[in-house]
Amino acid sequence: MNWLFKYANPHNFMRLSNWLLPVCAVGAVLCLAVGLYFSFSAPPDYQQGATVLLLFIHVPADLMAMGAYVIIAVCSLMSVIWRHPLSDTAARAAAPLGAVFTFLGLVTGALWGKPMWGTYWVWDARLTSFLLLLFLYLGYMALWNAIEDETRAARACAILALISVVNIPIIKFSVDWWSTLHQGETIMAGKLAPVYLAPFFLMMAGYAFLFGALWMLRIRTFIVERRARTLMVSA
């Protein structure tokens, strides 16, 4: 655990991100570029045709959306249990990024749904629970912005994040249960043909690197803003 507390010090975090951020940025650019090349070079799926291309941007967006919320929850837990000072900032920094990924997951999912199921929006388990996830993100960000005192906002949002994360599997389960109540579209088979694995993993890595780079940059921004504020106060 000690290494975690080492980076609780903003100074140490700045030093870590000084090299880690460019690595992630370069990683993102490379993976996305090569991933896009492989995606468009892959043959069309015999069942889904060219729409398999949507898989390469839909699933990474979905996974990042959920991953970002898990990150927020973990940071909130660290904030509540250990009063880890940078973890509030880290959680706050991750939220808008996660919200954008959720939005992308919804949009690409809808655009995949139209050729697959004939309609843009379906109240199936995935899309519905993702819509609710978007609301969770918006509520989280709204609460941060609404409470003026930063320490209080941090504590309140930590409580909210921990309650919501407990509810996410419940949401997923209940929506799943509900959408099988109103049986509709077929559920796509999960098996992915090997020829699609490379582009998928590259795009996934690209999305993850992009998140990492932007997340670190946002944390750095918050740290710098805080320094500026202390200077203004003491001036």
Add this chain to the structure above:
Amino acid sequence: MSPFLTLLGRDLKLAARSGGGAALALSFFALVATLMPLGVGADLTLLARIAGGVLWVGAVLAALLSLDRLFQGDYDDGSLDLIALSPLPLELTSFAKILAHWLSTGLPLTLLSPLLALMFNLPPQPTLMLVVSLAIGTPAVSAVGAIGASLTLSLKRGGLILPLIILPLLAPVVIFGAGSVAYALDGLSGTGALGLLAAFSVAAVLLSPFAAAASVRLNLGS
């Protein structure tokens, strides 16, 4: 008299007053149930199909309306500070307030629902399911609502964020509650859904006093 009962009685009396929220919740519930057929059309088969969902959503919204009375009123006039200083732990205070909220909104809504279900042409068996599901589920609405209300205590325009925060948390309640009615309408057994709803309610009612107390403490600045 125990402080718990005193607090409970006080909150109930406040809710029963004309500006108190109990009447507000009931009238809003009736309003939603009346407007919906006007908007959707008078097709009785359709109304029966949507009755579970409409009435459940109406109940949630009606309960939501009176949520700011849960803590906000006491926070604004300083009573919450005094209550927090009392020998009653804040967790029990929260539980008392949740109970009072349910008794003054959730329970009356549940009791009014069969009448509204009649207006939706809902057959007896699904109506019974509706009443039972509301009875089991509305405590969860009060409990989850309490978490949202306590988190948004210090906000001037907190009322706008409150629905946004608790909407995703209440989705399972609406899904299972209305789902049980839909099952019954199709002639199937809705007890599975009721069981899931009950589990959620129990968990929410047991856990939310802790979250609410933590949020109240936070906002009182202690």
Add this chain to the structure above:
Amino acid sequence: MNFDLGPYAAYIWPAYAISAVALGGMTAWTVLGWRRAKARLAALEKKE
């Protein structure tokens, strides 16, 4: 590279375009925020 997407083009291109715009926009917003913060700090430190 295969750019003939058949009947699905109307869905695939907008999906990729929106993703690019959203991710690019997110990146730009983040970088801009960073630059603005650094500039403000530099200005304040200069005053010291």
